[in-house]
Amino acid sequence: MDTELKFEQILFFDVLAKAITTHEETTETTLPDYCPTASRILDATGQLLVREKQAAEGLLRGDVRVSVLYLSEETEGLQSVTVTVPFTCEISDPKFRECQILQVHSRLLLCEAKPITGRKLYLRVIPELSVLGFGRRALRLCCGADGKGLQMLMKKQELALLAAVEERSCTTAQEFELSGNMAEEILLSQVFPRVTSCQQIGSKVVVKGEMDISALLRMSDRKLQGIMQTVPFSQILDGIAVPAESRLQVEAAPAEWDLRLVRSESACRMGLTARIILQVFAYHTREVCYIADLYSTCAALEAKIETVTVVQRKASVCVREWAEEQFESGRGTLFAYVTAFDGGNVINRCENGRSELTTTTRMRFLYQDENDAPVTAERSREVSAVMEACADTAWVSSGIPELRGSSGSCQVRVPMSFCGYTGESAELSTVTAVEELTEDASQPRPSIVLRRPAAGECLWDIAKRHGSSEEAIRRCNHMEDDSLPEGMLLIPVLQS
Numbered sequence: 001m002d003t004e005l006k007f008e009q010i011l012f013f014d015v016l017a018k019a020i021t022t023h024e025e026t027t028e029t030t031l032p033d034y035c036p037t038a039s040r041i042l043d044a045t046g047q048l049l050v051r052e053k054q055a056a057e058g059l060l061r062g063d064v065r066v067s068v069l070y071l072s073e074e075t076e077g078l079q080s081v082t083v084t085v086p087f088t089c090e091i092s093d094p095k096f097r098e099c100q101i102l103q104v105h106s107r108l109l110l111c112e113a114k115p116i117t118g119r120k121l122y123l124r125v126i127p128e129l130s131v132l133g134f135g136r137r138a139l140r141l142c143c144g145a146d147g148k149g150l151q152m153l154m155k156k157q158e159l160a161l162l163a164a165v166e167e168r169s170c171t172t173a174q175e176f177e178l179s180g181n182m183a184e185e186i187l188l189s190q191v192f193p194r195v196t197s198c199q200q201i202g203s204k205v206v207v208k209g210e211m212d213i214s215a216l217l218r219m220s221d222r223k224l225q226g227i228m229q230t231v232p233f234s235q236i237l238d239g240i241a242v243p244a245e246s247r248l249q250v251e252a253a254p255a256e257w258d259l260r261l262v263r264s265e266s267a268c269r270m271g272l273t274a275r276i277i278l279q280v281f282a283y284h285t286r287e288v289c290y291i292a293d294l295y296s297t298c299a300a301l302e303a304k305i306e307t308v309t310v311v312q313r314k315a316s317v318c319v320r321e322w323a324e325e326q327f328e329s330g331r332g333t334l335f336a337y338v339t340a341f342d343g344g345n346v347i348n349r350c351e352n353g354r355s356e357l358t359t360t361t362r363m364r365f366l367y368q369d370e371n372d373a374p375v376t377a378e379r380s381r382e383v384s385a386v387m388e389a390c391a392d393t394a395w396v397s398s399g400i401p402e403l404r405g406s407s408g409s410c411q412v413r414v415p416m417s418f419c420g421y422t423g424e425s426a427e428l429s430t431v432t433a434v435e436e437l438t439e440d441a442s443q444p445r446p447s448i449v450l451r452r453p454a455a456g457e458c459l460w461d462i463a464k465r466h467g468s469s470e471e472a473i474r475r476c477n478h479m480e481d482d483s484l485p486e487g488m489l490l491i492p493v494l495q496s
Contacts, residue, residue, distance in 0.1 A: 003147035003301065003434045010139040010288065012161040014311055015393065015421065017095035017133035020345075022109060025064070025087045026124045028116065035081050036072035037118035043069045043366060043376045044113035045340040046085075047190055048127050050277075051255050053102040053167075055133060058091040060104065063256075064125045067188045068113045069339070069366070071374075077222035078374050080187040085125050099133030101165045103251070103279060105395040106130070107342040130395055134165045139310060141290040142431040149298030149494070151469050152291050153460055157428060160312040163243045163284035169255060170278060172211065172233040175262060175271045183225070183268050188216040188339060189259040192399055193233070193252040193276045200248055205237040205280055207250050212400040213272060215259060216337050216366070224368065226337040228400055231272065237280065246282040249315040253277045283315050290430045295464045297494035300437040306430060311423040318419040319385040323361040323398075327410045334410040336367040336403060339376070341414050343383070343396035348420070350390040357418045358384045359396045365412070383416050391420025449491040453484045466491045 031038065050062040064085040072079050096102070110126040145152060195209040213229045242248065257274035294303050327336055343359040350356075364378045387394075399415040449466050459482045463470045468491050470482070476490050 003145060003150065003296070003436070005142050005431065005434060006144035006146075008141050008143040010141065012137055012139070012163055013134050013165045014137050014162060014313060015132050016099050016135040017093050018393065019091050019093050019096070019131045020128065021089050021091060021131065022126055022128045023087055023089045024124070024126045025085050026122070027085055029083045029121050029123060031081055031119045031121070036074040036079055038070040038079070038115055038121070039073045039118065041068060041070045041113050041115060042078070042374055043339055043364065044111050044123070045188065045364065046108050046111040046125060048106040048108055049255055050104050050106060050129070050253070053104065055096055055099040055102050058093070058096045060089040060091070060102070060129060060131070062087060064108065064111065064127060066111060066113070066123055066125065068121060069187060077218050078187060078224060080185070083123060085123055087125070087127060089129055091131060096131070096133045099135040101134045101167055101279070103132040103134065104129050105397065111340070132393060134162070139308060141288060141428065143290055145291060145294055145434075147296060149296045151295055151297060151463065153293040154289060155292045156287055156289050157426060158285060158287050159310060159426060160283065160285045160314050162281060162313040163246055164241055164280070164282040166240055166280045168237050168278050168280070169275055170235040171273070171275050173271070173273045174211070174231040174233075175269050176229055176231060178227065178268045178270055182220045183217045183261055184220050185218045186215055186259055186261060187218055190214045190400070191254050191257045191259070191272070191274055193254055193274070194399070195250045195252050198248045198250045200242055200246065203239055205240045205242065205248065205250070206234070207237060207278060208232070208234045209252055211272065211274060213259065214400050215270070216339070224335060224337070224374070226403065229270070233276070235278065237278065240280055242280070242282040243284045246284045247315055249281045249283070251279045251281070281315070283313060290428065292429050292431070293460070293464070294431055294434070297467050297469060302435045302437055303431045304433040304435070306432045308428050308430065310426045310428065312426055313421065313423050316419050316421050317387055317389055317391070318417050319357070319387050321383050321385045321416050321418065323363065323381045323383050323414040323416055325363060325379050325381065325412045327365070327367060327412070328408060334367060334405060334408065336365050336405070336410040336412065338363055338401040338403070338412060338414065339366050340364040341398050341401060343398055343416055346394045346396050346418065348391060348394045353390060355387040355389065355391045355394065355420060356384065357387060357394055357396075357420070358382060359416070361398070361414065361416060363412070363414060367410070385418040387418065387420060389422040391422050394418065394420035447493050449493060450488055451491070452488055457484070458482070459484060462489070462491060467493050469494060
């Protein structure tokens with residue numbers, strides 16, 4: 001007899017590769033003609049921007065946007081110059097070549113500037129990139145079979161899968177007013193996009209978010225002022241292949257931006273143009289029905305059964321904590337500005353079904369001493385969080401700091417988001433092939449068997465062993481369900 005198996009292939013995404021890579025770049029730059037000569041470098045800070053991710057080649061390209069704060073003998077007040085340092089990182093793990101999209105979490109291990117001459121600077125940066133590679137996986141399940149006298153053990157399983165991952169970019173342009181005195185120059189700026197909502201409408205995904213902007217300004221009276229502003233953005237992403245009723249999660253990262261002053265006779269405004277990278281993750285729950293075992297009452301068959309493991313994925317989990325620092329001063333309200341802040345590697349201790357996450361946050365501050373001279377300081381703070389699930393991959397990201405000044409002090413709070421991917425493994429045993437065996441015709445088979453069920457046996461096991469069917473056994477023994485009787489069981493043998 002011929003037995004034909006039917007298979008269903010379920011495609012989904014998962015994390016195929018992980019890597020942490022560091023890269024060092026050095027360069028020399030000359031101050032533009034409009035910048036005064038540097039006599040003393042006060043600070044160098046940078047924001048890492050990943051512009052291009054080539055999974056097939058295992059390459060990451062981007063820039064470190066370095067802002068150098070310095071003092072000059074030629075003019076009063078704090079000066080700055082922004083230099084773009086390009087970098088290219090190669091990932092050696094060949095598993096990344098199988099990935100369709102890369103998710104990168106980055107930080108700067110080092111960003112420094114040293115004077116060579118009054119108009120020439122030496123820059124050195126060391127970016128660290130934590131890379132997750134998402135690629136397609138296929139789950140092949142036997143979902144049907146044709147053949148004479150086939151008995152099939154069907155099972156159902158609900159699976160939570162990452163159904164789709166796509167990356168798009170969008171641009172936004174905003175203007176907003178500045179309050180207070182007239183600003184003279186933007187010394188330093190930081191931009192952090194975040195998604196506040198996303199909605200699937202047909203083949204489109206509507207994304208809404210906000211851009212958190214932090215800037216250090218030198219005012220017309222040469223005093224320093226820090227500003228924080230939030231502006232909205234929205235984008236419609238077309239042609240996203242997302243299954244219906246999926247749960248969407250969209251991650252945003254800056255690719256580049258330009259923050260500038262827009263002056264008029266009566267007011268001063270600030271204009272922002274930014275390009276944002278959006279990564280769309282679609283999580284979908286579906287029920288699968290598959291054949292876990294089969295046999296025939298008309299022939300001797302051997303089913304080959306394989307157990308496949310599927311990691312069920314849901315949206316990443318994020319827990320927010322704060323890194324706090326207090327500055328004291330013996331005079332009036334203390335001015336302070338956070339020039340750099342980031343979290344280190346996350347220590348992940350997974351116990352009792354939850355993750356205890358810890359990182360060391362590094363913060364650099366610019367403030368003015370009792371003589372109104374700019375001074376820098378660096379502090380480190382350990383921050384911990386508890387995630388009510390075990391994360392197999394965890395990272396930390398920071399947001400715009402909150403500064404609260406009062407008489408003689410300034411409190412700084414940096415939001416730290418601990419995020420991670422969690423997953424539960426599901427094992428599915430399914431038929432992969434069937435082989436017909438040759439029976440010994442000289443051995444007669446009884447037409448009916450009377451025996452007591454053994455411990456641990458189920459109705460399927462008994463029917464398969466004796467070439468019967470579950471339905472025939474239930475009917476012969478007047479059973480209403482699959483619960484086996486304590487006494488003798490009458491088993492009609494159908495296999496000939």
